[in-house]
Amino acid sequence: MKKADISIALFVVSAFVMFIVPIPAWLLDIFLAFNIALAFTILFGCMFVKEVLDLSFFPTMLLFTTIFRIALNISATKLILSSGDPGNVIVVFGNFVGGGDLVIGVIIFIILILIQFMVINKGSERVAEVTARFTLDAMPGKQMAIDADLNTGAITDVEAKRRRDKIQEEASFFGSMDGAVKYVKGDAIAGLIITVINIVGGIAMGVLRQGMDVGGAIDKYTILTIGDGLVSQIPSLLISLSTGILVTKGSKDADFGSVLIRQLFGVPKVLYFVGIILALLGVVTPLNDILFIMMGLVFIVSGRVMAGTIETAKIEAEVDLDEMAAEEIRQPENVSSLLQVDPIELEFGYGIIPLADVNQGGDLLDRVVMIRRQIALELGTVVPIIRLRDNIQLNPNQYIIKIKGVQVSEGEILFDHYMAMNPGYVEEEITGIPTFEPSFHLPAIWITEGQRERAESLGYTVVDPPSIIATHLTEVIRQYISELLTRQDVQNLVNNMKETNPSLVEELVPKQLGVGEIQKVLQNMLKEGISIRDLLTIFETLADYASTTRDTDILTEYVRQSLKRAISSKYFPANETTSVVTMDPKLEQEIMNSVKQTEQGAYLTLDPEKTKTVIKSVGDEVQKLENLGKNPIIITSPIVRMYFKRLTEDYYRDLIVVSYNEIESNVELQSVGMVTIA
Structure with missing residues (x-):
């Protein structure tokens, strides 16, 4: 003890x-x-x-x-x-x-x-x-x-x-x-x-x-x-x-x-008044005049000393400030702080500052908190800190979104207006300032507060400026979330999993896979919008198949197949027939014949003319689905899925490519077309 x-x-x-x-x-x-x-x-x-x-x-x-x-x-x-x-x-x-x-x-x-x-x-x-x-x-x-x-x-x-x-x-x-x-x-x-x-x-x-x-x-x-x-x-x-x-x-x-x-005797004016009152009491009343006059003089002198002390401290503070500024100029530039890059930045002009200022009733900070919470629930990963800052170089109503210091998107709002969008069935149009919704680039108009109620009664979708920025920021984060997942983030996920499933983690990391390889698999999942919240299933699948292959692309396909219930519920609503596009078996065979295996992994070597034909066919079939108001979904065989996704992702970012092994047996599908090279 x-x-x-x-x-x-x-x-x-x-x-x-x-x-x-x-x-x-x-x-x-x-x-x-x-x-x-x-x-x-x-x-x-x-x-x-x-x-x-x-x-x-x-x-x-x-x-x-x-x-x-x-x-x-x-x-x-x-x-x-x-x-x-x-x-x-x-x-x-x-x-x-x-x-x-x-x-x-x-x-x-x-x-x-x-x-x-x-x-x-x-x-x-x-x-x-x-x-x-x-x-x-x-x-x-x-x-x-x-x-x-x-x-x-x-x-x-x-x-x-x-x-x-x-x-x-x-x-x-x-x-x-x-x-x-x-x-x-x-x-x-x-x-x-x-x-x-x-x-x-x-x-x-x-x-x-x-x-x-x-x-x-x-x-x-x-x-x-x-x-x-x-x-x-x-x-x-x-x-x-x-x-x-x-x-x-x-x-x-x-x-x-x-x-x-300092608080009691730090104001010279107070000491002066007290000293004068005490001295007067000694002069005009029968009180002990020597005592009260002497004490009054003590307070007056103390006030004068305090005033001199305050003035000296003020001059010293100004001198110290000037010396610090001069010393800062003389010193070599400290570039270490300039080397840091914020993962996500939202910069805005001075006209948007009230939306981010809590003292002015702005709730943009609260919305940023909700964005991080929403992404965590939806995709199972932690969004890095979102840096908000004003930028006087921007237009007053402009804002830009940066990922790792590079601008990836921008938008512009009118502070005292609302954005009204026609969902497609509005018969009577309303007057306003034409614009485009920044997240999905849909046509819209800016309307005033007085027009808001009428626009909603006509069927318009009306959104306020903070919601526009928050929605835009959410979509950008979803698009780049795979890039934002770092090795340290993965290590944190591994540590959390180790608390509840230590034997699984010990079997997988680092005996079978390193943190970097797990990161690649998780990034592949997030890149196509697949949630990684079910980390237990993901880790168990990796532990099952890592002994046969360490190719992160192939491991990703195994993980996707293990998560087929989640994928099916995401893309194929229950009790509803989903319209999809399939692939010509000849095209699938052509793609497999063009795959080249190397030590660094597999890649596709399809002929450029055939690639052009495939992309055109995909465009035609996707247009059919969009005309029906359906999501662009293409179904492929498991072995072809990842190569076909890579082939088309630069042309059709929102294209959903799913293999047959990722679909639950009770899902009802209806093919409305086929991608072919014929």
Whole structure:
């Protein structure tokens, strides 16, 4: 055991021993002196602690010190009643503090009790209760602020976790303080009751057991009881004061002394007024003129000194700022920060700033949080931090989206307008500013707030500017999510899987596949919009087939076949016949004959003229499906699927290529065409 643990245990046990075992007067003196020292230690600790959480165990301290103080009261009561000699400390306090006068001692003791119970304890209890309530009520807002800073890249994941933990600790601390203040209040009441019992019991013992007269018994035992009460109530008062200081600290990161002096005496104008008023009181009233005039001059001089100090500090700050700027110019450029590339950036002109500014009612930050959550649920991967920044070089209403520092898309909105899109069945057109929806490049018009209700009644799809940007950003992320999946992201997924399925991970990584190879498989899945949330099935499939091949493309096909239930539900609705396009077996054979195997993998060497013919045929068949309002889906045999997808992906980005092995047996398909080279 640690020495600190042993010391705390002995401190608590000693209190319980004093409840039962009588202790000699000299040992009681030691414990009383230690109790006073401990009270001062707690007081100054609370005054000069910079953050309340640095005393997170303060409620426990209150409990321990209260028990120890009550134990001292009981031990002192035993000595007072049994021998009439409770030791030097109690006798001195009874005679010295009360001036040897019984009435003065009683009055001082009552005043201390009233100050502690009615002023300090009452106020501390109320402040602790209100602080605890406000701290708990403010938790959701603080959590949202942390999420917003995290999503804008202002803080890291580690910093966000530290802030969340701090908020939780503060809530727990102030909640505990709300209850711990009751210990101090109860201690004050117990001290008062013990004092009354000691006086009555002492008089009874003196008269009945020691043959003293009533006056002598009252004089002796009341002085001893008052001494006992004072020697216990003064530390109790100090700890009550410590509690009040801790719960009323306005700044959580402030040095108590320097901040208090600066706030109280830091305004020269205030000191001037106080000095003048004091001097006038000394001149125009019968008050001691020397005292008040001298004190007034002290305040006026202090104000002048403070004004000079403030002016000097301001000049020094300006000089330091100039020196820092000059030093920054003289230093070689620090290019390390310029080498970092943000995975995703959303830059916008100054006209769009209100949409991202929470203080102006903008909710773009909240929408970014929802985008990351939506992608995580839909595709099973974590979207990197999305950096939002304004760019004065852009048009006021323009925004651009960058992936790894390179612009991949852009759009333009009208801040006080709505975008209305015709879904195809609107008969009456509405007037507006023609434009195109940025995500899917569909024709649309900008309308005003006054036209919104009428446009919706006519059947238009009406979207506000933040939704336009959020939808556009979501589609761009979906398109490039495979590029954004890094090896570190994969390693994090592996670590998460290892917590629940350690044997599977140990079998697969790194014995059969490396993190880089798993990354390639997952990227292949994400590139075609297939979710990787079912990581258990993916890893089990890789473990099954990695022993026969390490070709990531072939492993991807095996994984897709294992996920056929998810793929079928994604592309083929239940209880509905889906229109698709099939492939000519001759074309499939032609493609397989053109596949060349190398050490780096397989690739397609189809004749350019045949490639052109295939692409044209695909275009014709896709057009048929689009005319029917259907998704462009082509069904191939398993061995051809990945080569055909690569052949067509540069021409038809949204083309869905599925093999027969990836379709559930209960799916109903209807072929409306065939891709052929004939």
